[in-house]
Amino acid sequence: MAVLHARTIDAVRKNEPALLARWSQNLEASGATRDARISPQEMSTQARDFLRLMVDASATADASDTGAREWADTRAFLENLSRTRALQGFDSQDTASFIFSLKRVLFETIQHAYADSPQDQAGQMWAVSELLDSLGMHTVRSFQKSREEIIARQQEDLLELSTPVVKLWEGVLALPMIGTLDSQRTQVVMESLLERIVETGSEIAIIDITGVPTVDTLVAQHLLKTVTAIRLMGADCIISGVRPQIAQTIVHLGLDLQGIVTKANLADALAVALQRLEFRVTKAA
């Protein structure tokens, strides 16, 4: 259990401008402020906000338990900071050094405030060190998580881009699937297809699997789920691009396609779709 004494907190609060100035000097010395991605004003605002949050929390909380409720605002601030830094393309070292460079400055403040009692001085320095280490770790962890989230989202965006839903005709959508169909991919794609069906009011969706190398039970199940969802919404689905090998696999696996129409290629599927929607294609002359 480590607590920052009232004397320490007072010393920090009273010396805030000087403290912030020295912190800012340290950050400059490490090159952090020369980065164009963040302005010196922004950096000093962040520094000031963080210092205040940290000091306010220290007044009532145990400095060695940064997971406690009193530290929630400080943690949230750091999470936000990490997320912003991650989005701006900084690396975890830059982000963490923001916190750690505050240590020396606080140590100096404590040294002055406790010049008359070395034992308390040591105790408070230790408490501050523990506190900043813990907050620094939290910042790094949040940074990693933010990076992972950004990458995951980019992957999802890529997935959506690689399987665009195309409008073939009034009321007919096509979804050309390319590559392997895994669970996550199918879900993302399924959702976007269903959304487009509602948006465009299309009654027929053609899922083309020409570009899908293998169809096993799992893939077939995913497709089946997609088709069932489409039917529940009031549209229907045709699967095209069913190569002979795939047809064989389906038969061998004993898969029940539940009345889903399958066609060898997209053109045939489109013909069926147009017929169902009662369109007739005739030549001009």
Place this chain on the structure above:
Amino acid sequence: MERIPILRMGEFLLVTIQVDMHDQLALTLQEDLAERIRKTSAKGVLIDISALEIVDSFIGRMISTIAGLSKIMDAQTVLVGMQPAVAITLVELGLSLPGVATALDAERGMSLLRRRLKLS
């Protein structure tokens, strides 16, 4: 007691579900519909769930039951407007509502009912 209103449109009955129903309300709807079909000799029932954000197994079964009841009384049922998230969830739950015809919206649902009526 609160009830879901049932509107009559010619030979069809239209039910638009817009509230988060508790079980009793759903059962009451079932009963009310059966009674209205009998009274009006309706040939079709259109259930609009475009406002429903949650359809669980109870409501799913209610819909199947309504379709079954209607059929016995010589009426067709069409379910319209299911939201994508609801469709995905129902499928994951294992419900595909096999005996229920569906359409994207009320307009198309009515067309479907009229077509089926002509055929039967």
Place this chain on the structure above:
Amino acid sequence: MMTVPGVTRESGSQEVVVEQDVVIARQTVRKLSTQCGMRLVDMTKFITAASELARNTVIYGGGGQMEWDVLENGTRKGLRLRFRDDGPGIADLKLAMSDGWTSGNGLGLGLSGAKRLVDQFDIETAPGQGTRITIVKWA
């Protein structure tokens, strides 16, 4: 007992005794899921799972409680729900969890369905010892 990564941030509980409570439970789960930043499809799945389990608590469990915890794992938020009752318990758990994905009419307790809708699912039950079901979904 289920272990989840992260810490609990906020908690609460409500009665699930009469069928109106099932509706209220859905509303609570919706509010909390939105708070966690869950995507629409995930939220829909989770609220539906909660609805199934809440109804089971009322109908088969003779009434009980739904306890909720908002979880935090780094920057990621999640929601944990615990449905508990002092009812008769489930005699044949294997059977109760057995209906696979079919196009059937989903009779029974809907447990396997609910399990597919969530990230983590845990059940403790025995004849005469009530039932405790825990589900977790991350945003």
